[in-house]
Amino acid sequence: MEYNFSEIEQKWQANWKKNNTYKTEIDQNKPKFYVLDMFPYPSGAGLHVGHPLGYIASDIFSRYKRLKGFNVLHPMGYDAYGLPAEQYAIQTGQHPAVTTKKNIARYREQLDKIGFCYDWSREIRTCEPDYYKWTQWAFIQMFNHYFDTKLQKAQPIASLIKAFETSGTAGIEASCTEEMTFTAGEWKSKVEKDQQEVLLNYRIAYLADLKVNWCPALGTVLANDEVSEGVSVRGGHTVEQRVMRQWSLRVSAYAQRLLDGLGTVEWTESLKETQKNWIGRSEGAEMTFNIKGQDFNFEVFTTRADTIYGVTFMVLAPESELVKQLTTAEQATEVENYVAATKKRTERERIADRRVSGVFSGSYAINPVSGTEIPIWISDYVLAGYGTGAIMAVPAHDSRDYAFAKHFSLPIIPLIEGCDVSEESLDAKEGIMMNSGFLNGLTVKEAIAKAKEYISEKGIGRVKVNFRLRDAIFSRQRYWGEPFPVYYKDDMPYMLDESRLPLELPEIDKFLPTEKGEPPLGRAKNWTNEEGFPLEFCTMPGFAGSSAYYLRYMDPKNDKALVSTEANQYWRNVDLYIGGTEHATGHLVYSRFWNKFLFDLELICEDEPFKKLVNQGMIQGRSNFVYRIKDSNTFVSLNLKDQYETTQLHVDVNIVSNDVLDIDKFKNWLPDYANAEFILEDGKYVCGWAVEKMSKSMYNVVNPDDIVVRYGADTLRLYEMFLGPLEQSKPWDTNGIDGVHRFLKRLWTLFYKEENFIVTDEVPSAEELKILHKTIKKITFDIENFSYNTSVSAFMICVNELFALKCYKKAILEPLVILLAPFAPHISEELYQALGNNESVCDATFPICNEEYLKETSVKYPISFNGKVRFMLELPADMSKEEVEKTALANEQTIKQLDGNAPKKIIVVPGKIVNIVI
Template sequence: MKFDVNAIDKKWQQYWKDHKTYRTTNDKDKPKFYVLDMFPYPSGAGLHVGHPLGYIASDIITRSKRQQGFNVLHPMGFDAFGLPAEQYAIDTGVHPSESTAKNTKRYKEQMESLALSFDWDRAVNTSDPNYYKWTQWIITQVFDSWYDNKADKARPISDLIAHLSSHGTRDLAAAETEPLDISAEAYNAMSAREQSEVLMNYRLAYRGDSSVNWCEALGTVLANDEVKDGRSERGNHPVVQRAMTQWKLRITAYSERLLAGLDTVDFSDGLKAQQRNWIGRSTGAQAFFDIEGHDKQLEVFTTRPDTIFGTTFMVVAPEHDLVPELTTPEQQKEIDDYLAYVGSRSEVDRQAETKVTGAFTGSYCINPFTKKRVPIYISEYVLKDYGTGAIMAVPSDDDRDERFAKKFGIEIIDVIDKSDYPGATNKDKVGKMINSDFLNGLEVADAIKVATEKLVEMGIGQGQVNYRIRDLLFSRQRYWGEPWPIIYDADDVPHAVAPADLPVELPPMDDFRAVAGESPLERATDWKITPAGRRETDTMPATAGSNWYYLRYMDPNNDGEFVAKDVVDYWQDVDLYVGGAEHAVSHLLYSRLTHKFLYDMGKVPTREPYKKLLNQGMIGAPIVSIHLGIMLSEDGQRHPVWIGSGVAENSPLEIEGFGKGHLVLDEAALTRKVPLRMVEETSVDNEMMYRIYKEQIDELASDDAQDAAYFRTVLGQADTFVWETDKNGKQYLELSYQMGKMSKSKHNVINPDDICARYGTDCFRMYEMFLGPIDQAKPWSVSGIDGVYRFLRRFWNLFTSDSDALKVSDAEPAKEEMKVLHTLIKKVSEDIEKLSFNTCVSAFMVATNDLGKMKCNKRAVLEPMTRLIAPFAPHIADELYHALGGEGSVHLAPFPEVEEKWLVKDSFTYPIAFNGKTRLTLDFPAGASKEDIEAAAKENPDVQKQLEGKTIRKVIVVPKRMVNFVVG
C-alpha cells in the first residue's frame, strides 16, 4: 500500500466510471435532493483554479447527502450557444459546432479528473437540437400566451381572442404594450394581419418597436444586462441606441411576482438587493398637465405629487413624441441644434459627463394646482424609456431640476420646510409643506396622499407604480443560437411552429458573419422559405437555453415532453444552486421568469426554481511584473535594462560589458508581465515577495513551453539584467505584483490539472476548500498547499506502518479516542450544513494531529473516518475504506452519525476573569452549581492573590462558560 496519489486517483476514477457509482435514477421512494452548479460556457481556455471552487463545494454537499440516504440529482451540462463561440469561429474559421464539441470534451475530462460526482448520463448541451427543440417549444408557449392581470397569471392566447371577439377590450385587464380601446365589432371586422397586430400588444413573446442597444461591431442588438458603461460586455465594443423592431419577452408583467418571490428564497441579501434594484419599483402618481394652446396633455410620472406647487417648468426627453408639436417656430432652430448635439453624443459620452444642457420648446403647460404657465424644455437628463419620458420639474426639491433651473434662470419656489429635520436631503422625503395652499402644514407623507387624491378628484391623475425594468430583448441577429420558431404566412402574420415540426434546426452555413443588422440566416434562402411561409431569421440569446436547463436534467432523454409531469413533481426544484455572482441579475432573474410562466401553465409544481443560492467568491492570483529601466552610462549611451522593483531612479549602476552609469526611469520604463511559473514566491523579513532567479532564466533556453516563448520575447526587450544577490549567492530580480482576476492576458492563470498532477486531486480539493469561506473572494497562492498534502500524508499514516503496510488494530478504542472521532463527526456534519468547508478541513487536521499523538490505530475509530472524509478526499477515502475490507464504494456507504455519549464532559475549564479580563483558568465538575463554583473559586489561592486588597462587588457565574469577579 503506497501513498501514490496519482495511482490512487487513476484507479478510483476508473472504478467509479466502470461501476456507474454516481448514476441517479428517478427512484421516488427516497427523499430527493437537487444540487446544481451553474453550467459553464465551454471556452477554449479550459478550467482554471477559480472554476472548481463552487464545483467542489457542491460536490461535497452531494456526496454527503448521498451517503445520508438521499436520492441526489447532481448533473452538469454546457451552455454552448452564444456569442463567444461564434466570434471565435469568425476569427479562426472553425465552425462553432466543432469548437464547442472540442471544448466540451476538454471540460468534461477536467471535471472528471477533479472527481466531481456528476451523473454524466444526464448531461445537456443547449446547442444540441434534441435540447433546443424544447427551448423552442417553451418560447412557442410564451408566444401563445398573454398576461391576465385579474387572474394574475399567464393564460392561453385563445382565451384572449375569445374575449376580444365577444367584448373587445372592454373589461380586459392585461399586460400590454399600450392601452387599446377596440370594440368587439371593430376587432371582428379586422383583417387577419390587423388582428395579429392587436394580439402582439398582449403576447408574452412579442415583436415590437423600441429603442434598443445596437452593437455595430458584433452586428447585433444586446439586452440591457449585456451592456456595461455604454459598451458590450463581450468584446467591449461601443453600443448605440437605435429604434428597431425586435422580439421581446414581457417580463414587466411579472415584475411584482418576481419581487415578491425574493422573500421566499434563500439568496444572499446582496443578491436580492441587486434584483430589486434591477426591477426598480417606485410608487408615485401619474399626472396630466394641460398644454397651452393644444388639445393634448403632457403625461408625467412623479414620486412627489406633494411638490406640484413647486413645479415651475417641465422637461421632456429629446426623443419624446410631442417634441415636434411643442416646438414653436421661433424656437425651431434652438431645438434643432440641441437635437443635433444630443444625436452626436454616444452612450459613453453621455455617461462620462453630466453637464446641464437643454433647450426651450417655446410651449407652456398649465400647472394644475397654481394655474400658472410653466415652460416646457427638452433635456438629455430626462430619459425616454423611464416613466413617460417627461417630468414635472421641482427645482426646490430635486437636485437635477435645481441645477437646470439655475442654469436657465427659472423661478424656484420653496414648498417644504425641512427645519425640523436638520441634515435631511431632498431624497429623505421629510418636512412640512409651505407655499402650497391646501397642502400647507402637512407632513410630506400625508401631503403625497392628499395631493394624489386631489389629482383623482380633478380627473387629471392617479396613484401609480412604476418599474425600471424593461421588457426583455430576445432577438439576436446572429447565427449561433436557437432560431425563433416562427413562420410568417402570406399576410405576414406570425405563427408559432407546431410542436410536431420542432426543432427548427439551424441550417448548416460556412459564412455566418452578420451584415448590416441583418441576421446571417437571411442568406440561408432554402431554409428560410417554407411552404407555409418565410421563417423568422432572428435567433435567441444565450439565456434562452439556460433559463430552463435545470428542468431538463430531471428527464434529459424525454422525446415527448420537456420534462415528464411525475418526474418534475418528484424533483420539484433545486435545493442548492451554486455559481458565480456575475449571474446575479441576468440568468437568475430570467430563469425565475421562465419558471413562473411554466408554473402558470401548470407545468411545474413550484413558484421558484432555486430554493437556496450559494455564490462562490472569485479566486484572484498575483499579476507579477518585471521592471524595465534605462542605464545611462558615462559615455552617454542608453541601454534598456531589467531591474528589480525596488531600485530607485538615479541609482548608480555598474554592469559588466556596459560600464558604469546610473538608472533612468521614464515614460518608456514599462513593466512587463511575466508568467507565474517562472517566478518564485518567497517571504523575506515577513514580507511576501516574488523573485525571478538567474538560473531559472538560464533554463529557459531548453524549454519550449508557450510561457517560455513569451518570456523570451519579453526578455529580449532589454540588453541585460541588473541582478541582485541573495544570501545564498543566487542572483535574482525582485518583481512587483498586485492581485487580480485570472486571465490569459495577465499570465496568471493556474490550471487545476497541474496541481492535481503534482499533489493529487484530493489534496487540490481540500486545499481549495481550505483557502477560506466559500463565498468570499480570495487570492490563490501555492504556498499552503504543502500543508494540506502533509495533512493527507499524516491521515494516511494513521492507517499504515513505517513500511507502508496496513496496520490497524481491532482493539477496543480508548474513551479519548472515541471522543476525538465524535467531536470530528459533529463538527464536520454541522459545518457541511453551514457550507463552512474551510473549518471542516481544519477539523480533520485537528483530529488527525490528536489521533497521531495518541498513536491511535483502532479500526473502530479509523473506519468511520474514511466515510467521513469521503466527500472531501474521495480517492484516498475509497482506497482506505477498501483496505479495511469495505464493500462497494465508500461513496455509497452511510455517513457517520455522532454519538453524543462520547462528547459528555466530566469537567469544564472555566476562565476566571477579573473585571472582564481573564487571568487564569480553573476546572470544575460539569454538574457544579453556580454557588459551588463561586465558593470553590473564592477559595483558590491564585484567585485570592488576584483579589488581595480589593473588594468583591459582584460575582458572575455562567455554568459551563465562565466566572467573572467584579472588583473595586
C-alpha cells in the same frame, strides 16, 4: 505503502465510471435533493483553478446529502451557444460547432480529473437540436399567450381573441406594449394583418419596433443586462440606441411576481437586493396636465405627488412623441436642432457628459392643483423609456431638476419648512410642508398620502405602480444561437408547427452579415418553411438556452416534452444552486420569468426554480514580479530594487516558489531572458507580488491539471475549500497547498506503516471517541452552513490528535473516512475498501454525533480581573455557580491579584469564565 494519489485516483475514477456510481434515477422511496451548478460556457482557454471552486462546494454537498440518505440529482452540462466561438469563427473560418465541441471535450477532461459526482448521462448542451427544440417550443408557447394582469397569470391568446370578438378591448386587463381601445366591431373589420399587429401588442413573445442597444462592433442588438455604462459587457464595445423591429419577451409583465417571489427563496440578502433594484418597483401617481390654449393634455409619473405646488417647469424626453405636439412655431428650429443633436450621441457620450442641456418647447402646462402656468422644456435627462417620458420638475427637492433650474434660471419653490435651497436641493423625505395649499403643515409622509387621495378624488390622476424592469430583447443578429421557429407571411410573423421542431441551425458559407446588411442567416440556402415563406434571420440570445436547463436535467432524453410530469413532480426544483453573482440581473431574472411562465401553463409544479442559492466568491490571481534595471537585462531582487531605477515586470507564477524565482526556469521562460543577469539577496532572487485578476496577461493563471499531477485531486479539492469562506473572494497561492497534502499523507499513516495495514479492532478509548465525535459534530454543522474551510481545519485537528495518540482503531477510523468522503472521495474510497468494505463509500451512512462522548468532567476556567485573564483554574464541570465563585475567590493567585482590595463584583458564567471586578 506510500500514499500514491495518482494511482488511487485513476483507479477510483475508472471504478465509478464502470459501476455507474453517480447515475441517478427517480426513487419514490427516498427523498430527493437537487444540487445544481451554473453550467459553464466552454471557452477556449480551458478551466483555471478558480472555476472549480463552486463545483467542489456543490459536489461536497451532493455527496453529503447522499450519505444522509437522499436521492441526489447532480447534473452538469454546457452553455454552448455564445459570442466567443462565433467571433473566433469569423476570424478563422472554423465552424463554431467544431470549436465548441473541442472546448467541451477539454472541459470534460479537466472536470473528470477532479472527481466530481455528476451524473453525466444527463449532460445537456444548449446547442444540440434535441435540447434547443424545447427552447424553441417554449418560445412558441410565449407567442401563443398573453399576460392577464388581473389574474397575474399567462393566458392563451385564443381567449383574448375571443374577448376582442365579443366586446373589443372593454374589460381587458392585459400587459401590453401600448394601451389600445377598440370595439368588437372595429376588431372584426380589421384585416388579418392588422389583427396580427394588434395581437403582437399583447403576446408574451412579441415583435415590435423598439429602441434597442445596437452594438456595431458585434453587429447585434444586446439586452439591458448585457450592456454596462454604455458599452457591451462582452468585449467592451460601444453601444448606441436605435429603433429596430425586434423580438422581445414581456418579462415586465411578471415584475410584481418576480419581486414577490424573492420573499420565498433562500438567497443572500445582497443578491435579492440587487434583483429588487433591477426590478425597481416604485409606487406613485400618474397625473394629467392640461396645456394652455390647447384642447390637449399629457401625463407624468411621480412618486412625490405631494410636491405638486413646487412644480415650476415640465420636462419631456427628446424622444417623446409629445415633443412634436408641444413645440410652438417660434421654437421649432431650436427644438429640432436639440433633438437631432441628442439622437447623434451614443448612450456612452450621454453618460460621460453630465452637462445640463435642454430647450424650451414654447408651450405651457397648467398645474392641475394650483392652476399656475408652467413652461414645458425638453431635455435628455428625462428618459423616454421610463414612466411616460415626461416629468413634472420640482427643483427645490430633486437634484436633477435643481441643476436644470439653476442652469436656465427657472424658479425654485421650497416646500419644506426651514429648508435652504439656495445652494443645493433637499431630496429629504422628512419635514413639515409649506407653500403647498391644502398640504401645509403636514409631514411629508402624510402629505404623500393626502395628495394621492386628493388627485384621485378630483380625477386629476390615479395611483400607479411603475417598474424599472424592461422587456427582454430577444433577437440577436448573429449565427451561433437558436433559430426562431418563425416564418413571415405578408410581413407578419407566424409560428412553425410544433411538429416541425427542432428547426435546425442551417449551414452558411461565412459567419458574417449579408451584403444587404441582413444577419448571417440571410446567407442560408432554402431558409424557408414548407410553403416557401421566409424564416426569421435572427437567432436567440445567450440566456435563451440557460433559462430552463435545470428542468431539462430532470428528464434530459424526453422527446415528448421538456420534462415529464412524473420527473417534474419528483425533482420539483433546485434545492441548492451554486454560482457567481454576475448572473444576478441576467440569467437569474430570465430563468425565474421562464419558470413562472411554464408554471402558469401548469407544465411544472414549482413557481420558483432555485430554492436556495449560494454565491461562491471569485478566486483572484496572485501575481509575481521581477525588477529589471532600466536599459539593461539585469534583474534585481525585491529588497534591493530601491537602489536602482527599475521596471516592474510580471513573471510566470509557475516558475516562482514562495516568492523565490527559479533562475534557470526564468532564463528558459522567454528568449529575451536567456542571457539575463541577476543581483541576488542571500543568494536568492526574491520576487514582489500583488493580488490581481487571474488572467493570462498577468502570468498568474494556475491550471488545475498541473495541481492534480503534483498533488492529486483530493488535495486540490481540499485546498480550494481551505483557502477561505466560500462566498468570499480570495487569492490563489499554490504555496499553501503543502499543508493539506501533508494532512492526507498523515491520515494515510494511520492506516499503513511501510507495507503493512495497521488498523486494529481494538476498543477505542473515551479520549479517542471524544476526538471522533467532536469532529462529526463540527463537520456536520460546517457542511450545512457551507463553512468548508473550517471543516478542513477540523479534519486536520482530528488527524493530528489521533496521530499523537497513535490511534489505529477501525472503530474510529472508519467513521472518519466516511466523514471525509464528500471532501476527498478518492482516498476515502481507497481506505474504506482497505477497511474491508465492498460497496462504495458513497453509499455508506453519514456518522451521527453522540453527545455522551463529548461530556467534560472538568472545565478550565479562565479567571479574569477587570476583563483581563490572569490565570486558569481547573474545576469540576458540574460545580455550581456559587461553588465556582467561592473556589475562585479562595485561590491564592486570586488573593495575590486582589492585593488586599475587596472585589466589587464577581461574574461567573458556568462552564465559561470567571470575571472579578476590582
